Amino acid sequence: MIPEAILRATRNQPSFLASIVLLAAVLFIGVFGNWLAPQDPFLLNPQTVNQGSSAAHWLGTDEFGRDLLSRLLIGVQPTLLVAIGATAIAGVFGTMIGIAGAYGRPLLAFLIMRSVDIMLSFPPILLALLAVGFWESGIFSLAVVIGVLYIPHFARVAHAATLQVSRMEFMEAEHAMGASARRVVFTAILPNILSPLVVQATLTVAAAILLESGLSFLGLGIVPPEPSWGQMIGTARGYLGQNPMYVIWPSLLLALTVLAINVVGDRLRDILDPRLREE
Amino acid sequence: MLEVRNLSIAFKASVGLKSAVRNIDFIIRPGEILGLVGESGSGKTITSLGVMGLLPPNAVVTGGEVLVDGVDILKLPPADLRKLRGRHIAMIFQDPMASLDPIFTCGDQIVEAILLHEPIGRANARRKARELLEKVLISDPDRAMRSYPHELSGGQCQRIMIAMAVACRPRIIIADEPTTALDVTVQKQVLELLRELNGEVGAAILLITHDLGVIYEVADRVVVMYAGDKMEEATTADLFAAPRSDYSRALIDSMPSLGRNAERLPVIERDPSGKVSSVRPEPRPRPASAAPVLSEGDRPLLEIRDLCKSYWIKPSPLAVPVEMRAVDRVSLTVAPRTTLGLVGESGCGKSTLSRAVIRLYKPDSGQILFKGKDIAALSDKEMRPFRREIAMVFQNPYGSLNPRQTVAQLVEAPMVVFADGDAAKRQRRVRSLLEAVGLPATAAQKYPHEFSGGQRQRIAIARALALNPSLVICDEAVSALDVSVQAQVLNLLKDLQAEFDLTYLFISHDLSVVEHVSDTVAVMQKGRIVEYGPVAEIFGNPREPYTRMLLDAVPTVGSMRGGKAAP
Numbered sequence: 001m002i003p004e005a006i007l008r009a010t011r012n013q014p015s016f017l018a019s020i021v022l023l024a025a026v027l028f029i030g031v032f033g034n035w036l037a038p039q040d041p042f043l044l045n046p047q048t049v050n051q052g053s054s055a056a057h058w059l060g061t062d063e064f065g066r067d068l069l070s071r072l073l074i075g076v077q078p079t080l081l082v083a084i085g086a087t088a089i090a091g092v093f094g095t096m097i098g099i100a101g102a103y104g105r106p107l108l109a110f111l112i113m114r115s116v117d118i119m120l121s122f123p124p125i126l127l128a129l130l131a132v133g134f135w136e137s138g139i140f141s142l143a144v145v146i147g148v149l150y151i152p153h154f155a156r157v158a159h160a161a162t163l164q165v166s167r168m169e170f171m172e173a174e175h176a177m178g179a180s181a182r183r184v185v186f187t188a189i190l191p192n193i194l195s196p197l198v199v200q201a202t203l204t205v206a207a208a209i210l211l212e213s214g215l216s217f218l219g220l221g222i223v224p225p226e227p228s229w230g231q232m233i234g235t236a237r238g239y240l241g242q243n244p245m246y247v248i249w250p251s252l253l254l255a256l257t258v259l260a261i262n263v264v265g266d267r268l269r270d271i272l273d274p275r276l277r278e279e
Numbered sequence: 280m281l282e283v284r285n286l287s288i289a290f291k292a293s294v295g296l297k298s299a300v301r302n303i304d305f306i307i308r309p310g311e312i313l314g315l316v317g318e319s320g321s322g323k324t325i326t327s328l329g330v331m332g333l334l335p336p337n338a339v340v341t342g343g344e345v346l347v348d349g350v351d352i353l354k355l356p357p358a359d360l361r362k363l364r365g366r367h368i369a370m371i372f373q374d375p376m377a378s379l380d381p382i383f384t385c386g387d388q389i390v391e392a393i394l395l396h397e398p399i400g401r402a403n404a405r406r407k408a409r410e411l412l413e414k415v416l417i418s419d420p421d422r423a424m425r426s427y428p429h430e431l432s433g434g435q436c437q438r439i440m441i442a443m444a445v446a447c448r449p450r451i452i453i454a455d456e457p458t459t460a461l462d463v464t465v466q467k468q469v470l471e472l473l474r475e476l477n478g479e480v481g482a483a484i485l486l487i488t489h490d491l492g493v494i495y496e497v498a499d500r501v502v503v504m505y506a507g508d509k510m511e512e513a514t515t516a517d518l519f520a521a522p523r524s525d526y527s528r529a530l531i532d533s534m535p536s537l538g539r540n541a542e543r544l545p546v547i548e549r550d551p552s553g554k555v556s557s558v559r560p561e562p563r564p565r566p567a568s569a570a571p572v573l574s575e576g577d578r579p580l581l582e583i584r585d586l587c588k589s590y591w592i593k594p595s596p597l598a599v600p601v602e603m604r605a606v607d608r609v610s611l612t613v614a615p616r617t618t619l620g621l622v623g624e625s626g627c628g629k630s631t632l633s634r635a636v637i638r639l640y641k642p643d644s645g646q647i648l649f650k651g652k653d654i655a656a657l658s659d660k661e662m663r664p665f666r667r668e669i670a671m672v673f674q675n676p677y678g679s680l681n682p683r684q685t686v687a688q689l690v691e692a693p694m695v696v697f698a699d700g701d702a703a704k705r706q707r708r709v710r711s712l713l714e715a716v717g718l719p720a721t722a723a724q725k726y727p728h729e730f731s732g733g734q735r736q737r738i739a740i741a742r743a744l745a746l747n748p749s750l751v752i753c754d755e756a757v758s759a760l761d762v763s764v765q766a767q768v769l770n771l772l773k774d775l776q777a778e779f780d781l782t783y784l785f786i787s788h789d790l791s792v793v794e795h796v797s798d799t800v801a802v803m804q805k806g807r808i809v810e811y812g813p814v815a816e817i818f819g820n821p822r823e824p825y826t827r828m829l830l831d832a833v834p835t836v837g838s839m840r841g842g843k844a845a846p
Contacts, residue, residue: 172679173671
């Protein structure tokens with residue numbers, strides 16, 4: 001039913017179709033990037049430092065003369081793993097916490113939501129620095145750290161949406177027929193708070209990529225010589241004068257991917273809602 | 280003056296246009312109130328939006344003119360239209376709480392409305408706002424100026440909306456169901472206020488409502504709409520004395536009106552040729568397969584004794600909480616297979632009482648004897664078997680059905696909760712329930728939003744009956760429905776009562792509905808039962824002044840046609 005709805009939704013929606021195609025391509029590269037890279041992404045060549053586009057290097061080279069295109073392609077995988085992993089962690093735990101904070105027993109709910117508030121009051125980059133400083137940097141710890149950082153955001157959204165749903169009469173109807181808490185959460189609350197959560201998830205994927213960029217830029221994310229988009233943007237900033245295209249290529253890809261994720265998330269929200277499904 | 284000529288509006292559909300309103304015309308002169316009446320879906324709201332130039336993006340005007348003092352506003356550029364709309368057209372909406380901005384005080388909002396059109400300075404505007412509040416008869420104007428909308432009652436908010444609407448002396452006021460959300464007694468005051476104020480302001484008022492009683496009380500002339508067409512235009516007196524179109528006659532007939540107690544309410548039917556008629560359906564016979572009626576003697580199914588439930592509210596953020604007795608020593612009995620009607624204004628505690636009976640709240644003290652067993656203090660777990668026996672139909676069919684579930688899932692929910700039977704058996708039961716409430720079997724796979732209000736209420740009723748309960752609590756179950764749909768649902772409830780041996784606790788603010796369905800009636804005021812007895816006694820010979828006041832406030836359409844002497 002839902003894949004069908006997605007197909008139907010792509011009609012009359014060129015931006016949605018384009019976003020799907022782009023994301024599919026990014027995913028494909030994420031899986032097969034190592035084989036797709038036309039040249040060795042780690043091969044240093046002092047002769048070709050900071051060059052622009054040429055027949056040998058389509059997108060030019062970086063400060064060590066490595067092929068930019070190849071590095072961009074293999075940089076997709078760590079970037080995506082961190083973004084999707086972090087969003088999954090934040091989404092699952094944040095939603096659970098948010099629902100518990102709205103629907104749980106009052107004292108528990110109070111404690112949960114106040115802890116969330118405390119977490120929210122720290123700037124994410126500071127917490128990330130602290131956490132990454134303690135742990136070995138790498139894809140896994142980066143995903144966990146960024147995921148934990150975004151738990152409060154999900155919790156807040158889920159909390160507010162659950163409170164709203166709790167006031168609906170169908171919640172009273174569930175209680176009046178003696179439904180268990182589990183049933184209430186899974187049939188009444190969760191499907192009805194899905195829309196804001198899907199939107200939040202698309203925002204979180206985008207934010208996680210950006211935060212990963214930021215952390216990689218600070219040298220805390222993906223360890224060189226492994227590339228990630230964020231790390232490349234960070235390094236390229238220093239060579240703006242010599243090779244302006246160096247910073248533009250990864251930035252452009254990052255921006256397009258984030259945009260595509262947002263477009264897809266927006267449409268997905270409509271498709272998931274039976275009231276908005278087109279007949 | 281507002282003149283609408285041959286207005287036609289259509290919705291953009293996937294293929295071409297779908298006509299919504301066809302060739303509507305009417306004129307409203309200054310100082311006149313024109314009632315626009317029709318069921319939901321009749322196109323009355325889309326007409327009013329068309330008049331305001333506020334059509335949703337998927338609707339287009341396909342023909343006609345809307346002349347405000349001779350200027351066709353459909354041809355005005357957006358900027359001019361906006362200016363005109365603000366200065367000359369004001370709107371009063373159905374839900375006063377939702378149409379006032381919750382983060383500004385009411386005073387500020389009125390001042391803002393005044394300053395927008397009259398640059399007379401803030402101090403002068405404040406003075407004027409206060410005068411307006413006095414005019415709309417708000418009990419404490421200074422407090423109302425300082426209050427936020429949520430601190431005032433629905434009636435007071437609607438008065439403030441009216442004050443804002445008349446603040447700039449608009450030429451046209453469009454009131455869309457202005458009193459639907461209010462109690463009868465408040466409704467009466469608000470309607471009187473609107474009419475009186477209009478004597479002063481002299482605006483042309485377009486009053487949109489589904490309630491013929493409201494039309495009868497205030498409108499000078501009436502336009503009746505049905506399925507996008509104008510059925511009839513007449514003066515109010517003519518319409519009620521001698522409706523010309525079949526539809527108007529059927530509509531007036533389907534209202535339950537005080538003192539005209541019929542076993543069945545006529546409903547509106549439309550035959551394939553499009554002719555409308557009023558039909559009084561025969562009651563469904565009791566199926567032969569049904570168990571014989573058990574004579575349980577006089578033992579009541581439900582007995583409530585000295586039930587109390589209080590809330591602790593803080594009058595201001597720092598004050599000591601004070602006790603508010605929502606239900607105050609209420610005692611009632613309901614015999615099996617009868618209907619107890621519970622009437623009262625909003626805030627009288629009738630909903631709290633019903634929710635205490637189904638144990639959504641725990642009462643503070645007192646007993647609720649269900650089949651002789653006290654369920655007032657049972658724990659959630661002990662209460663569980665009783666939830667099979669007591670079901671509830673909620674007021675708002677739009678809110679009481681989970682929008683993410685199909686009708687089949689909704690109706691089988693109680694069976695799923697009680698793990699009753701296997702999937703196949705549940706599906707069979709869903710089919711027979713849908714049939715019992717008059718829905719097609721194809722409804723099962725659809726979602727609630729694909730149904731109209733009346734159909735949704737049928738779904739809610741099917742769900743309530745899923746486990747064969749003996750007591751069904753109907754909390755304002757027909758209040759959100761159109762009169763003709765309301766008649767259908769009331770007939771259905773009566774049929775089902777005979778068919779499934781149901782006992783109803785029927786809660787409503789609408790006295791004519793309560794009179795129609797009930798065997799006994801309890802009148803509730805401020806948490807107490809002030810009068811309680813057989814229906815004929817309460818309505819024929821009310822002893823309490825409060826009951827008499829409630830009865831007087833009901834718009835009395837029936838007095839002209841139903842043979843009841845005018846009060």
